[in-house]
Amino acid sequence: MYSHDTDYVYDQHLVLRCRQNEPAAFDELLRRWQERLWRHARRLTGDSEAAWDVLQETFLAVSQGIWRLEDAAYFRTWVYSIATHKSMDWLRRREREKRRIEEYASAVAAGADCVKERGLTDDLSYAIAQLPPEDQSILSLRYDGELSTVEIAKVLEIPEGTVKSRLYTVRRKLRELMERENGR
Amino acid sequence: MDDNDDLDLKNALRHDDQFDSAQAASLRQSARERYSKSMRYITRYLNVTVVVTTMFVAFCLAFLVVNNNERLRTLAICYLVIAMLTGVLVKLWYWTVNTKIAILREIKETFLLSAAGGLQVGPQQDENPVPRPVKRWVLVYIFVSVVSALAGVYAGYRLAEPTGSLRTTSTVQADGTCTSVVETAFINERDVPLTEMTFNSQITSEERRFSDEEGRSLPVSIEQRNNTNFYTIKFIKPVMPGQWLWLRDENTYVSKGAADGDVRVLEWTNGVPGTKVVYTYTFILPPKTEVVSPVPDYAETTADGCPKVTYRNTRFGSSRPFPFVLKYRLVP
Numbered sequence A: 001m002y003s004h005d006t007d008y009v010y011d012q013h014l015v016l017r018c019r020q021n022e023p024a025a026f027d028e029l030l031r032r033w034q035e036r037l038w039r040h041a042r043r044l045t046g047d048s049e050a051a052w053d054v055l056q057e058t059f060l061a062v063s064q065g066i067w068r069l070e071d072a073a074y075f076r077t078w079v080y081s082i083a084t085h086k087s088m089d090w091l092r093r094r095e096r097e098k099r100r101i102e103e104y105a106s107a108v109a110a111g112a113d114c115v116k117e118r119g120l121t122d123d124l125s126y127a128i129a130q131l132p133p134e135d136q137s138i139l140s141l142r143y144d145g146e147l148s149t150v151e152i153a154k155v156l157e158i159p160e161g162t163v164k165s166r167l168y169t170v171r172r173k174l175r176e177l178m179e180r181e182n183g184r
Numbered sequence B: 001m002d003d004n005d006d007l008d009l010k011n012a013l014r015h016d017d018q019f020d021s022a023q024a025a026s027l028r029q030s031a032r033e034r035y036s037k038s039m040r041y042i043t044r045y046l047n048v049t050v051v052v053t054t055m056f057v058a059f060c061l062a063f064l065v066v067n068n069n070e071r072l073r074t075l076a077i078c079y080l081v082i083a084m085l086t087g088v089l090v091k092l093w094y095w096t097v098n099t100k101i102a103i104l105r106e107i108k109e110t111f112l113l114s115a116a117g118g119l120q121v122g123p124q125q126d127e128n129p130v131p132r133p134v135k136r137w138v139l140v141y142i143f144v145s146v147v148s149a150l151a152g153v154y155a156g157y158r159l160a161e162p163t164g165s166l167r168t169t170s171t172v173q174a175d176g177t178c179t180s181v182v183e184t185a186f187i188n189e190r191d192v193p194l195t196e197m198t199f200n201s202q203i204t205s206e207e208r209r210f211s212d213e214e215g216r217s218l219p220v221s222i223e224q225r226n227n228t229n230f231y232t233i234k235f236i237k238p239v240m241p242g243q244w245l246w247l248r249d250e251n252t253y254v255s256k257g258a259a260d261g262d263v264r265v266l267e268w269t270n271g272v273p274g275t276k277v278v279y280t281y282t283f284i285l286p287p288k289t290e291v292v293s294p295v296p297d298y299a300e301t302t303a304d305g306c307p308k309v310t311y312r313n314t315r316f317g318s319s320r321p322f323p324f325v326l327k328y329r330l331v332p
Helices: A006-019 A023-045 A048-068 A072-096 A100-117 A123-129 A133-144 A149-156 A160-183 B003-014 B021-066 B070-114 B134-158
Strands: B164-172 B177-187 B194-201 B208-211 B220-225 B228-239 B244-254 B263-268 B277-284 B289-293 B298-301 B307-314 B324-330
Touching (some): A006 A023, A006 A048, A006 A072, A006 B070, A023 A048, A023 A133, A023 B021, A048 A072, A072 A133, A123 A133, A123 A160, A123 B003, A133 A149, A133 A160, A149 A160, B021 B070, B021 B134, B164 B263, B194 B244, B277 B324, B289 B307, B307 B324
Parallel strands (some): B164 B277
Antiparallel strands (some): B164 B177, B177 B244, B194 B228, B208 B244, B263 B324, B277 B307, B289 B324
């Protein structure tokens, strides 16, 4: 359970210190979360550069809104929500420019190529990279962000049952992809 | 793949060598600056709110004490209540939130310290914490309170309704003698009914008559003390507290003012109790004369060619001296 997790409590402690006007605590909090958020944004946008933009916007939103965060326990959900919304905004912007579909396809391909170029032969990583951003996002929140299904439901603004079914589906997809790769 | 592969999935998701720590540090620095700015803004917003509400409270309190207009005083009470509630609620909110945060922080620290193999809590305070200019703000509070109270006194006094009026119409003869009609009205501000009124007067006219608003003559007794006449007028019916008293005084008056060459001086010394009195002086001067000073508010010439000048002012904020001094001269 997260409530007994030291990391989780330490995050809450940092949030409380931030609310008491301690810039060092704010810096520490961002340092602890920067990589997770960046990875989450990259999976959603499918673009490393876009992930940096999203991370910057997320940091700024956190800097302006952390004093309004009533309950420090919601920090994880809150910060992932911001990153998700910023990523969605980025995708919408791209869609408005009528290049979304083309860039989406090329981004997925580039992502897969990138994995290969980096020499990541791990089947699982390769399979994850082939999943659509939405599926990567839910996996990222569950396994990288260590969010519960309830928290994921809050971040993605979908029912908890949907989160569970989507996680099941994504895992099944991964299994199929890996079996296909291993069968080659 | 099944649920037992969660750890592999976690490792696979976290495996990424594209993350640039230096770039992230730059973003963090930018966010930290924004955070500091945001926190400064909150502190400033809170202090400004409290200062403004303090100003309102001080202003309204002073206004209430000084002003006598019921509608304005009711308005001042409304503003006073709103300002007080706002100030108290803002401070209460700030105190509650900070206390809650401090308690929660203590709980988390206790948990972290007691956790086996737990993380270091880290520095309790920044090495260079943002200073909180409490003392400066306290001085600001005191300053704005005093200034606002003074402003409230001034505004309350300016907007107060007159508590009395004195309207004099004097016909000045060529020899300086004045035949005057003085209509006086003022509020009985005492707590008891007024049955008589005593005042001193430099007018020594034997032809002097006092009457009420219905034209009925009022009995007068005169007593001389230290070369000054003290008049005691008895009212036909008592004037209750808060009610207006109306008095008409008809007299013939020889001014004490001395002539200065061609210039003749007329002094008028009558006054009315109270601090906010509207005075109106009208003088009908002898024919072929002109006013030297002060410049009248209104001037005309009567049918028989006499200059008629009118002055109007209040005691409060008046630039004119009291007793009133009129200078006039014969037209060469």
